[in-house]
Amino acid sequence: MQLLEERIRRDGKVRAGGVLKVDGFLNHQMDVELFEAMAREWHRLYAGAGVNKILTIEASGIGIAVFVAKEFGCPCIFAKKTQTRNIDGSVYTSRVESFTHGRVYDVIVARDFLGPGDRVLIIDDFLAKGAALLGLSKLVEDSGAELVGAGIAVEKAFQDGGKLVRERGIRVESLARIASMDSETGVTFC
Amino acid sequence: MQLLEERIRRDGKVRAGGVLKVDGFLNHQMDVELFEAMAREWHRLYAGAGVNKILTIEASGIGIAVFVAKEFGCPCIFAKKTQTRNIDGSVYTSRVESFTHGRVYDVIVARDFLGPGDRVLIIDDFLAKGAALLGLSKLVEDSGAELVGAGIAVEKAFQDGGKLVRERGIRVESLARIASMDSETGVTFC
Numbered sequence: 001m002q003l004l005e006e007r008i009r010r011d012g013k014v015r016a017g018g019v020l021k022v023d024g025f026l027n028h029q030m031d032v033e034l035f036e037a038m039a040r041e042w043h044r045l046y047a048g049a050g051v052n053k054i055l056t057i058e059a060s061g062i063g064i065a066v067f068v069a070k071e072f073g074c075p076c077i078f079a080k081k082t083q084t085r086n087i088d089g090s091v092y093t094s095r096v097e098s099f100t101h102g103r104v105y106d107v108i109v110a111r112d113f114l115g116p117g118d119r120v121l122i123i124d125d126f127l128a129k130g131a132a133l134l135g136l137s138k139l140v141e142d143s144g145a146e147l148v149g150a151g152i153a154v155e156k157a158f159q160d161g162g163k164l165v166r167e168r169g170i171r172v173e174s175l176a177r178i179a180s181m182d183s184e185t186g187v188t189f190c
Numbered sequence: 191m192q193l194l195e196e197r198i199r200r201d202g203k204v205r206a207g208g209v210l211k212v213d214g215f216l217n218h219q220m221d222v223e224l225f226e227a228m229a230r231e232w233h234r235l236y237a238g239a240g241v242n243k244i245l246t247i248e249a250s251g252i253g254i255a256v257f258v259a260k261e262f263g264c265p266c267i268f269a270k271k272t273q274t275r276n277i278d279g280s281v282y283t284s285r286v287e288s289f290t291h292g293r294v295y296d297v298i299v300a301r302d303f304l305g306p307g308d309r310v311l312i313i314d315d316f317l318a319k320g321a322a323l324l325g326l327s328k329l330v331e332d333s334g335a336e337l338v339g340a341g342i343a344v345e346k347a348f349q350d351g352g353k354l355v356r357e358r359g360i361r362v363e364s365l366a367r368i369a370s371m372d373s374e375t376g377v378t379f380c
Binding site: 023024025028029030031032033035036058059062063065066067069070073075076077078080109110112113 | 213214215218219220221222223225226248249252253255256257259260263265266267268270299300302303
């Protein structure tokens, strides 16, 4: 998606260790006009897929996902991260390893809000190693709902998450796919 | 706001210990049509106040706050919670005590995104003891920005946070103010 790629080129900052800072418009300060345009694009891509629930994960997916829910006219659920192991039977749970933060956490969704008959589109800001996306897709599977696919804002295509997820038969629509990035030469898209 | 009060009466659940569960429409599964209506109401209440930045706190404030930003045609920032003390000089920081979770954390906002000339409206889902709202208002003050006021979805008016915040001269517009609640008789609004 040209609009997002241009914005990343203009305002994104490449830091050491493969970190792309987009906190001026995507995941700290949020450009809601951009989010609306992104939501319209996923709505176009998943038209006719019968999406009736949007699922994201706290925190930085939420701002994007609610505009997608508005496009589809359906509710949006955010999975919660927790490090407590005292989880009762009222939730679906999945373990996720965060490479950015170097820790493992559980993500949970209340059983009340996901189940057979739901057709779920997962929305998140980043796809790198695919841990969060695979964790969310397991929650959907456990619930008996149908996973329609995923909408990702920025995919680091030089990492293996996208390949891993697509090999499992999950449709992934990333609006910006980064082929390579470097703090001197900047970002190259696929 | 009648729409929100009716929804709380219908779908809210009062639990032991003064807990109001609204996770079916407000802070786990999110009803984005309701959020849009709430955003329009705050836009009406703060019309002419020159709001040019929305500030909220992760996670459950974000879904509401982005729709408010859309109404005002301005960016939305979410303050991040962190328990690390290694905070460099690039952020404003404030300590907040969470009574719900029984711990203290720091909230941070990057200096790049808040400063003199900004007129800030704080948005959050709950106001009880006022800790989060006072923490956010300190960040705004430290940045040199002007705090226009706060928009709260649900105020527990039987707790002292609202009084405490208003006594400091901060304008607070809560869309539902709960006078009392009880697991048998339900919720009474102010």
